[in-house]
Amino acid sequence: xxxxxxxxxxxxxxxxxxxxxxxxxxxxxxxxxxxxxxxxxxxxxxxxxxxxxxxxxxxxxxxxxxxxxxxxxxxxxxxxxxxxxxxxxxxxxxxxxxxxxxxxxxxxxxxxxxxxxxxxxxxxxxxxxxxxxxxxxxxxxxxxxxxxxxxxxxxxxxxxxxxxxxxxxxxxxxxxxxxxxxxxxxxxxxxxxxxxxxxxxxxxxxxxxxxxxxxxxx
Amino acid sequence: xxxxxxxxxxxxxxxxxxxxxxxxxxxxxxxxxxxxxxxxxxxxxxxxxxxxxxxxxxxxxxxxxxxxxxxxxxxxxxxxxxxxxxxxxxxxxxxxxxxxxxxxxxxxxxxxxxxxxxxxxxxxxxxxxxxxxxxxxxxxxxxxxxxxxxxxxxxxxxxxxxxxxxxxxxxxxxxxxxxxxxxxxxxxxxxxxxxxxxxxxxxxxxxxxxxxxxxxxxxxxxxxxxxxxxxxxxxxxxxxxxxxxxxxxxxxxxxxxxxxxxxxxxxxxxxxxxxxxxxxxxxxxxxxxxxxxxxxxxxxxxxxxxxxxxxxxxxxxxx
Numbered sequence: 363x364x365x366x367x368x369x370x371x372x373x374x375x376x377x378x379x380x381x382x383x384x385x386x387x388x389x390x391x392x393x394x395x396x397x398x399x400x401x402x403x404x405x406x407x408x409x410x411x412x413x414x415x416x417x418x419x420x421x422x423x424x425x426x427x428x429x430x431x432x433x434x435x436x437x438x439x440x441x442x443x444x445x446x447x448x449x450x451x452x453x454x455x456x457x458x459x460x461x462x463x464x465x466x467x468x469x470x471x472x473x474x475x476x477x478x479x480x481x482x483x484x485x486x487x488x489x490x491x492x493x494x495x496x497x498x499x500x501x502x503x504x505x506x507x508x509x510x511x512x513x514x515x516x517x518x519x520x521x522x523x524x525x526x527x528x529x530x531x532x533x534x535x536x537x538x539x540x541x542x543x544x545x546x547x548x549x550x551x552x553x554x555x556x557x558x559x560x561x562x563x564x565x566x567x568x569x570x571x572x573x574x575x576x577x578x579x580x
Numbered sequence: 581x582x583x584x585x586x587x588x589x590x591x592x593x594x595x596x597x598x599x600x601x602x603x604x605x606x607x608x609x610x611x612x613x614x615x616x617x618x619x620x621x622x623x624x625x626x627x628x629x630x631x632x633x634x635x636x637x638x639x640x641x642x643x644x645x646x647x648x649x650x651x652x653x654x655x656x657x658x659x660x661x662x663x664x665x666x667x668x669x670x671x672x673x674x675x676x677x678x679x680x681x682x683x684x685x686x687x688x689x690x691x692x693x694x695x696x697x698x699x700x701x702x703x704x705x706x707x708x709x710x711x712x713x714x715x716x717x718x719x720x721x722x723x724x725x726x727x728x729x730x731x732x733x734x735x736x737x738x739x740x741x742x743x744x745x746x747x748x749x750x751x752x753x754x755x756x757x758x759x760x761x762x763x764x765x766x767x768x769x770x771x772x773x774x775x776x777x778x779x780x781x782x783x784x785x786x787x788x789x790x791x792x793x794x795x796x797x798x799x800x801x802x803x804x805x806x807x808x809x810x811x812x813x814x815x816x817x818x819x820x821x822x823x824x825x826x827x828x829x830x831x832x833x834x835x836x837x838x839x840x841x842x843x844x845x846x847x848x849x850x851x852x853x854x855x856x857x858x859x860x861x862x863x864x865x866x867x868x869x870x871x872x873x874x875x876x877x878x879x880x881x882x883x884x885x886x887x888x889x890x891x892x893x894x895x896x897x898x899x
Contacts, residue, residue, distance in 0.1 A: 459878055
């Protein structure tokens with residue numbers, strides 16, 4: 363039993379580490395690969411939680427995560443960036459060390475925020491709420507600091523990963539229907555974002571979101 | 581009167597110190613040999629560092645006209661610092677008489693002392709290269725040092741002590757626990773090790789290309805026995821860092837308090853770990869590319885970040 367807790371803690375730390383790696387990543391292609399890795403870690407942790415608490419529906423959600431977030435979504439994104447031809451785009455964004463420092467600040471904030479919440483919980487893995495919250499905030503930070511559209515969408519998907527992790531680790535998962543609904547939502551969102559990308563590029567000849575500020579009525 | 585235990589302790593302290601001094605060039609030779617193999621070269625053989633040292637000790641030293649006494653004594657201070665550091669670290673047993681003399685913070689101080697002297701000596705002659713090397717060294721090390729301290733603090737928080745022997749005791753001789761915080765600290769430590777020992781992504785130990793060198797630029801003016809001591813000190817530093825890494829992250833096999841019978845086993849464990857660590861270091865260097873000097877702050881910033889994350893995770897998860 364203690365070993366499963368240790369493994370879940372380890373996976374949670376890896377989740378946080380990957381969130382930071384995504385924050386520091388300049389290349390879109392590596393960003394998507396990192397997203398796939400995060401999905402894998404998430405799926406593994408869900409599996410371990412399922413095993414340790416003996417809840418069968420969590421096995422399904424682990425499998426669903428593996429299928430959707432490690433295989434389908436990264437594949438879709440890869441196809442998208444190949445079609446958009448932004449594979450080797452090196453993004454210019456506000457300098458990375460500063461972003462990382464802000465990230466550390468966010469982690470401290472999230473840990474402090476989660477501390478009283480975790481004390482209410484009876485669950486064995488209550489310390490993980492802080493980590494989940496931190497990865498949600500880090501993904502949000504990534505969405506804020508990126509200028510191009512694709513990394514923002516990856517940030518959005520990573521944020522969903524953090525929420526999903528909070529759900530499985532802290533409360534042993536939501537009902538399967540809810541999880542299926544969320545999974546479908548994410549999938550559909552990715553499709554819609556893909557269509558948006560093409561529209562944005564068609565209009566502005568670039569995926570830079572700052573162009574959209576010019577859409578004002580004068 | 582000394583008890584048998586104390587006498588044995590002193591004996592093993594001497595033994596460890598001698599072992600470290602004699603093994604350090606071999607470790608450097610092994611890393612170079614592995615690198616040569618990975619680059620499809622034959623390599624100079626494991627004994628090459630010893631041959632270089634012998635050659636250097638037999639030559640006559642040449643000094644610049646304007647060299648001050650500081651330049652002259654620096655190689656000895658450097659060698660002394662590294663040897664002292666290696667004597668403090670529990671390499672074969674945890675209760676050596678030297679170990680309580682200094683904790684990890686003092687150990688970082690010893691490394692810093694050596695660094696200050698080599699940087700001053702590099703600037704002493706007044707050549708452009710020496711100054712350039714010293715400045716770059718300072719840029720790299722002032723970023724690496726806080727990361728190293730944070731790594732030590734993470735280990736100290738787990739074991740409730742800043743003494744290396746106590747840390748080893750807590751980690752090696754109790755029930756096995758998976759520490760996420762130590763995993764972060766380990767990653768950070770690898771980055772610090774690469775940066776502090778002038779290894780590839782930050783500095784290239786095998787080059788004399790003026791645009792990229794850091795460590796080599798500082799010691800350009802040294803020759804003969806002084807150069808030999810500086811080179812030997814670098815080997816000792818690499819050895820000491822790897823020994824710290826072993827003590828913090830894979831301390832299994834280091835002999836326990838009073839258990840002198842476990843020493844042969846400890847020495848075998850040490851040799852195996854050094855061989856693996858050397859090969860891993862060479863592999864890492866073969867896989868990475870030398871980065872621009874202005875990327876180094878970002879690289880070391882990552883180390884600091886990882887170490888701080890380790891600390892935070894320790895506070896959150898208590899592990």
